[in-house]
Amino acid sequence: MQSMMTPTAAFSALSVSASNRGVLAAAATGLSAFITDKGGDVDRIFGISGINSELLASPTLSLGLVNYCRVMEEAARHSGFDNFGLHYGKQFKPQSLGLIGYIGLCSPTLEQALHNVVNAFPWHQHDTLTRLVDKGDCWRLDYQVRHGAILSRRQDAELTLGMFLNLIRHVAGRNWAPREVHFEHPRPEQWHEHCKVFDAPVWFDQPFNSLLIPKRDLLRTMPEQDPMLLMVMQDAIRRLNSSASLQSVVEQARSQIHLSLMQGEPVLEEIAEKMGLSSWSLQRRLREEGISFTALVDKVRCEMATHYLQQKQLPISEMALLLGYSEVSAFSRAFRRWFGISPRQWRQDGLAS
Numbered sequence: 001m002q003s004m005m006t007p008t009a010a011f012s013a014l015s016v017s018a019s020n021r022g023v024l025a026a027a028a029t030g031l032s033a034f035i036t037d038k039g040g041d042v043d044r045i046f047g048i049s050g051i052n053s054e055l056l057a058s059p060t061l062s063l064g065l066v067n068y069c070r071v072m073e074e075a076a077r078h079s080g081f082d083n084f085g086l087h088y089g090k091q092f093k094p095q096s097l098g099l100i101g102y103i104g105l106c107s108p109t110l111e112q113a114l115h116n117v118v119n120a121f122p123w124h125q126h127d128t129l130t131r132l133v134d135k136g137d138c139w140r141l142d143y144q145v146r147h148g149a150i151l152s153r154r155q156d157a158e159l160t161l162g163m164f165l166n167l168i169r170h171v172a173g174r175n176w177a178p179r180e181v182h183f184e185h186p187r188p189e190q191w192h193e194h195c196k197v198f199d200a201p202v203w204f205d206q207p208f209n210s211l212l213i214p215k216r217d218l219l220r221t222m223p224e225q226d227p228m229l230l231m232v233m234q235d236a237i238r239r240l241n242s243s244a245s246l247q248s249v250v251e252q253a254r255s256q257i258h259l260s261l262m263q264g265e266p267v268l269e270e271i272a273e274k275m276g277l278s279s280w281s282l283q284r285r286l287r288e289e290g291i292s293f294t295a296l297v298d299k300v301r302c303e304m305a306t307h308y309l310q311q312k313q314l315p316i317s318e319m320a321l322l323l324g325y326s327e328v329s330a331f332s333r334a335f336r337r338w339f340g341i342s343p344r345q346w347r348q349d350g351l352a353s
Contacts, residue, residue, distance in 0.1 A: 023068050023125040024240070026059030026098025031071070034088050040079035049074050059098035060240060065127055065147050072155035083193050085155030089162020090197050094170050097163060099237040100124040104222075106230035110171045111218035114141065116230070117167070123237040127255070129208075137215055138179060142208040148254025151300070152307050154185040157209040158194070164211060165198060171220045175199070178213055182206035186322070189313045205322070207262075249275075249285045250296065257300045261324035268293050302338045305331075309347050316343050 032042050032053065046053055049071035055061045076084035094101040103120050107113035114132060118141070121130040127147040133140040143160050145153045161181065169176050177199035187204035188194075194202040256271045271293070272282040286293055301323050308319045320331035335343045 022062050022065035024059060024098055024100070024237075025055050025057075025061045025063050026096065026101070027125070028056050028063060028068065028071075029059065029092070029096040029098075031056065031075075031088070034091075035075050035079065038075070038079040038081040038084065038087075040075050040081075045071060045074045045078050048078075060236075062240075065125065065145070066149050069145065069147075069150045069153050069156045072159060073152045076155050082188060083158070083190055085157070085159035086162060086194060086197055088155075089159035089165075092159070092163050092166060094163075094167045099233050099240075101167070103230065103233045103237070104167050105170070105224045106226040106233060107222050108225045108227070109218070109222060110168065110220045111139075111215070113167065113171075113222055114139070114164075114213075114218065116234075117164075120234060120237055123240065127251075135212065139213045139215060139218070141211045141213060143210070144184065144208050146255045146259070148248075148251030148258075151258060151303050154183075154188070157183055157185065161209055161211060162197070168213070168217075171222060172217055176217065178211040180210075180212040182208060182210040182212075184209055186308070186311055186314045186318070188311065205262075248289065249282070250289045250291065253282065253286065253293070253296055254300055257297055258304070261301070261304070262322060264324050264326065266297050266324065298334075301334065305335060305338070305343065309343060312347065316347075319343070 104113040129144040325331040
């Protein structure tokens with residue numbers, strides 16, 4: 001079976017010296033052209049997001065994950081194309097994903113391709129959860145960014161599930177559809193487009209971004225399977241990560257706080273346990289970074305509140321629950337403390353834009 005990547009190109013990936021501390025630049029293949037096509041100003045959007053366009057020319061160099069997620073959000077905002085990530089992902093072919101894409105394409109079966117991609121994804125993109133959960137006759141493929149500084153990540157989630165969808169459709173055919181699609185963000189205004197792209201029921205405000213995939217659909221053989229090239233790609237992506245950095249304790253705590261908000265008020269002891277720390281140790285390490293646990297929770301809520309208010313279709317009552325408040329009045333009091341006005345007035349005055 002002839003592979004789509006030459007041995008020379010494959011082995012050249014091994015010589016790249018830069019380590020991956022965010023996401024490999026292959027994940028932004030064709031981004032400049034797509035932004036332009038949707039009416040956005042590439043230079044302005046890249047500048048706001050801190051993206052170095054020269055890095056995009058090399059798929060094995062690394063982009064900061066904060067910058068990567070922000071550029072998708074800014075592209076949607078400045079182009080006026082709210083479903084930017086959804087449609088960018090729709091046209092994103094597995095061959096364009098670089099090492100992680102070829103790890104899937106060179107696998108023996110579609111099921112093994114998903115397992116290999118999930119196992120290698122932490123090397124492709126740091127501070128991210130990817131896993132396959134056995135649900136009986138289905139696999140649930142979960143994806144979630146877990147970086148403390150990234151609160152706005154809707155566009156990235158829709159883009160990434162689209163990438164996974166295209167890997168499956170590469171083998172199963174363009175009419176293949178998952179049983180269900182889940183997104184952790186609130187339902188956007190033009191949500192019917194999501195149902196059309198995935199050709200499946202789409203649920204929002206879920207714990208994870210997920211595809212529910214029937215196991216019977218994964219028995220197909222990958223047409224470009226190549227055991228030797230698969231090993232080369234897996235070795236190459238590991239080498240790129242040999243000196244990757246770790247999140248700070250503040251970023252880790254922010255991530256856990258954000259994930260816990262939908263269950264109510266974040267509890268210090270529970271957050272510390274999830275981070276593998278005692279509560280006093282977490283408090284001490286946060287103080288060393290110049291912030292308390294209570295202040296960090298307040299900061300995350302404030303940032304998320306302004307993010308949610310920009311989604312004009314999201315009711316303020318629902319927003320309060322997403323921020324872990326038991327009552328809307330508690331959210332309103334906190335918002336007045338942050339900004340001096342009510343959330344409703346903030347939205348009406350057009351400050352969200």
